[in-house]
Each structure stands twice: as C-alpha cells, then as structure tokens.
Amino acid sequence: MRKAILFCALAVACFLVACGADNTSSGNDGTDVAPMPPSWDNQTDRDWLYRNQYKQHMRHLWIDCNRVVSAGRGDLEPTWVEIIGAAADVQRRASIMGGFWSDIVAAGEEIEYCLDDQDRMGTAAEFTKLGAACDGCHMATWSPAYLHVTNGTVDGWLNNRVTKHNVNEQDNNPPPTLPNREAMKKLFFHYSMAQMRLEQWQPEDMKTSIGKILEEARVRSERWGTVATEAGKIVELANARKREGMKEAYGVMTEACLTCHGLQAGAAREILIPMPWDGPTD
Ligand code: HEC
Numbered sequence: 001m002r003k004a005i006l007f008c009a010l011a012v013a014c015f016l017v018a019c020g021a022d023n024t025s026s027g028n029d030g031t032d033v034a035p036m037p038p039s040w041d042n043q044t045d046r047d048w049l050y051r052n053q054y055k056q057h058m059r060h061l062w063i064d065c066n067r068v069v070s071a072g073r074g075d076l077e078p079t080w081v082e083i084i085g086a087a088a089d090v091q092r093r094a095s096i097m098g099g100f101w102s103d104i105v106a107a108g109e110e111i112e113y114c115l116d117d118q119d120r121m122g123t124a125a126e127f128t129k130l131g132a133a134c135d136g137c138h139m140a141t142w143s144p145a146y147l148h149v150t151n152g153t154v155d156g157w158l159n160n161r162v163t164k165h166n167v168n169e170q171d172n173n174p175p176p177t178l179p180n181r182e183a184m185k186k187l188f189f190h191y192s193m194a195q196m197r198l199e200q201w202q203p204e205d206m207k208t209s210i211g212k213i214l215e216e217a218r219v220r221s222e223r224w225g226t227v228a229t230e231a232g233k234i235v236e237l238a239n240a241r242k243r244e245g246m247k248e249a250y251g252v253m254t255e256a257c258l259t260c261h262g263l264q265a266g267a268a269r270e271i272l273i274p275m276p277w278d279g280p281t282d
C-alpha cells in the first residue's frame, strides 16, 4: 500500500513538474476543477482495495435522487427517461440491501418456530441461512481490504498463489467508527451468543438472542422497503408520464434516507442529503 501511494505521489509530482502547470485546470464555465491524475487507468493504483463499497453505493443513491429532482422539478415537461433510469436504480439498490435484511428476518422467524418445536436440525439449518445473509451483504459492501483482500493477497494471486484457508489477515486500516458499525458489533454479539446456545442446545436463551437480531433486521428491512416501494412508484408515474404524486413519493423516499442517517451515519458529511423537490430550476 505504502509503496503504491509513493509511486502515485511520484507520478503526480513528475507530471506537474513536466507540465510546469499549477494543479488546477479550468472547467467549461471557467470554474476551477479538481486536479487530474496522470491516468484514471493507472494500474499501480490500489486505493480501490481500501474503498468501502457501502459508501459508494450510498453515493449512487444520492446521485439518483438528485437526477430525479433535476429532471422533474419545475413546470417544464419532465425528462421522463432520466427519472425512470435514476429511480429504477434506487429501487434496485434498495431491494438488494433490504433483501439481505428480509432474508435475515425470514430465517430468524423460522428459527423461532424450530426452537418452539425443539427442532435442533431445523434450527441449525436456518441459522446457517441467517449467517449467509449477513455474509452476503458484507461481501457486497465492505472494502476488499476489510474482506482480507489486501495488497499482499493481490500480489499472491497475480503470482498464481492461492489464499491460505482460514487465515484472518488483519486489515491495518479499518473503517472509521460509525453508529452503523456499533450496531453491527451488537448484532455480532447476539449472533455469537445464538451460536453458542445452539451448540449447547439452550432453546429458550437462543430465542432471546435471535429476538434481538430480529428487532434490528426488521427495522432495516422496512426502511429499505420504503425506499424501494416509493422509488418504484416514481418509475410507474414516469412511465405513465404523470407528474402528480411524484413529489409526495420522492418526499417519503428521501425521508427514509434521512431517518436512517440520523441513526446510523454519524457526523454530517458534505455529500449526504439528497436535494428537496422544490427549489430553483436553473
Ligand atoms: C445490508 C448490509 C448488511 C447486513 C445485512 C449486515 N451487515 Fe454487518 N456490516 C455492514 C456494513 C456496511 C459494515 C461496515 C463496514 C465498513 O464500514 O467498511 C458492517 C460491519 C459489520 C461488522 C464489523 C464491525 C467492526 O467494527 O469491525 C460485523 C461484526 C458485522 N457487520 C456483523 C453483522 C452480522 C452479525 C449481521 C447479520 C445478523 C450483519 N452484520 C448484517 C453491512 C451489513
């Protein structure tokens, strides 16, 4: 990692010296834009290994919401295809995230039935499904490095060397602490307790742990469900070329984003809140 960063820094330095330019350039409208790296296809750049996929996913939601507003705000005929494309992307992404939580809810409820029936085999099978839904989201949202794919791993793969089984290579650059991560740690605690109680077959106690997981999973599943449902309404309205109801659907959808951020995102960020429906049209 350090080596890669050093290479990048050197490359940027050489580029700037060679051009003899300052590190800003002018956009079409005369405003300053960010410095250009030597190439977006720089193969020594391994920063992406450390980038959180969940954040990237969130940023796309933000872009989509703002595209819906930009194309729909005002009195002019909306740009329907843009609204359809952007709202459908929100719907798809929210369904993926919500889907992991609803899988957890479904498995958790099955576990409760199995525990009531003293069905140990059934409980174990459903518990595996529950854990797979946690893992599924982590595979989709964590940074590769947090999933133990660090520079060393990549170098090994490039030399046709397999990753060692069950080695927990420590990521030396963990993600920042957020309320969301704290909630995750609690989920993991309840998950571990449930696992231990399954092994020792203590059905009543296991039910308590599963209940805690269900509480959290239900709220999150519903929240993503709201985002997906309202985004779906926007797609339908745009398909029918109807503006009435769109502002309301957008309002309910973005309210769900904000409610979740209030609880989970931590300190405010510059890019966080999607644009409100009403505002200037230029
Ligand atoms: C919809 C996605 C999603 C689901 C489902 C999910 N997680 Fe997470 N989990 C995350 C994200 C995002 C992070 C933070 C990773 C980061 O910041 O890079 C995280 C982090 C974690 C961490 C690491 C915390 C730390 O401080 O290192 C644990 C442990 C964890 N989750 C456990 C669970 C358990 C147990 C479940 C299932 C009961 C679960 N998660 C379900 C998305 C999810």
Ligand code: HEC
Binding pocket: 052, 054, 055, 058, 059, 061, 062, 065, 090, 178, 180, 220, 223, 224, 227, 253, 254, 256, 257, 258, 260, 261, 264, 265, 269, 271, 272, 273, 274
């Ligand atoms: C179920 C919870 C949840 C929902 C629903 C949700 N978010 Fe987020 N969002 C988070 C969390 C947690 C973070 C912090 C992620 C991090 O920094 O790792 C976040 C961060 C963000 C960020 C900042 C990313 C950055 O660069 O730091 C943006 C932008 C964002 N969300 C947009 C949205 C939009 C738009 C919606 C609704 C369409 C939405 N989110 C719905 C939980 C949620």
